[in-house]
Amino acid sequence: MTTSSTGAAGAQPVPSGFAVSERTARLRAEAALFMRDHVLSLVSHDLRGPLNAIHSWAYVLERKLDANDPNAQRAVTGIRSGVDQQVKLLETIVDATRAETRSLALAYAPFPLHPLLDETVDEVRSNLARPRGVEITVDSQLATEQLNGDRERLAAALWVMLTFAVEASTEGAALTLAARVDTGAWHATVTYDTNEAALNDPALPHVLETFARQQAGEPREAKRIAWVFALCKRVAEAHGGSFEQSDATGGEAATLALRVPLSAMAPR
Known part of the structure; x- marks a missing residue:
């Protein structure tokens, strides 16, 4: 018809x-x-890749730097801490906010x-x-x-x-x-x-x-x-x-x- x-x-x-x-x-x-919620999902997904890469490279840098150099070690620790904070923000704010439509x-x-x-x-x-x-x-x-x-x-x-x-x-x-x-x-x-x-x-x-x-x-x-x-x-x-x-x-x-x-x- x-x-x-x-x-x-x-x-x-x-x-x-x-x-x-x-x-x-x-x-x-x-x-x-x-x-x-779709945009938040994209943000969460697209940010995790670079953050994981930064975290991995921080370990590489740590092995290359002088273990007795406090400034170098402090810098690596700061990088790792910054990545952990960003991941926590994604989990507690971004992912939690879109929970309503994620489980429809x-x-x-x-x-x-x-x-x-x-x-x-x-x-x-x-x-x-x-x-x-x-x-x-x-x-x-x-x-x-x-x-x-x-x-x-x-x-x-x-x-x-x-x-x-x-x-x-x-x-x-x-x-x-x-x-x-x-x-x-x-x-x-x-x-x-x-x-x-x-x-x-x-x-x-x-x-x-x-x-x-x-x-x-x-x-x-x-x-x-x-x-x-x-x-x-x-x-x-x-x-x-x-x-x-x-x-x-x-x-x-x-x-x-x-x-x-x-x-x-x-x-x-």
Whole structure:
């Protein structure tokens, strides 16, 4: 079944006093929470490598330096002490702060997938796509399929995907949400033509955090996602599924792909 709806019939001015629904505001805050914890996770991971290297080289220096030189020994001790302090900070502050989303609690229950799509798309259309003049087309092959998982968490992941695609689209652009079920898994893919100017234009209505939108335009290391999709990745993996972000290349559109098993189970 394929359905289509237009976010705006034509060009519309930026609304004065742009406001969003209570649900959109809550989803925005939740996305920001996962983003914060994702950044903390990256900081913890990326700092441990250099700190371990400094610690190892301190032992090498200690063996090379004169054991009877108090200044040299004091310097080595200071290096080791500084590294230990930084590691302790990572463990007690950085790692502890992100504990809430690291061990994500899920409320498992069976639910139909098609209403989830309709509700989430309607939320994004009314709160962002229409004010931005962006069209959302839904290409759904779903009928009565159900998924055993956390409905609210999965709705939030889909909301982030659609919201980002709208924010990255120019006025009059169209994006597509394709949904299907095969081999025991639900697949939701958002396809859109990304425009960095539209993503960061302060004159346009925005829902996502400014720093998140700016970071999304920066080069990414292999297999790393933009920070804004931290919630999508964490929720997908907590259900035993996956999330992938593909940038536009060779004239092709960008894609965001969510895959979740119908009988979702948290990975051991």
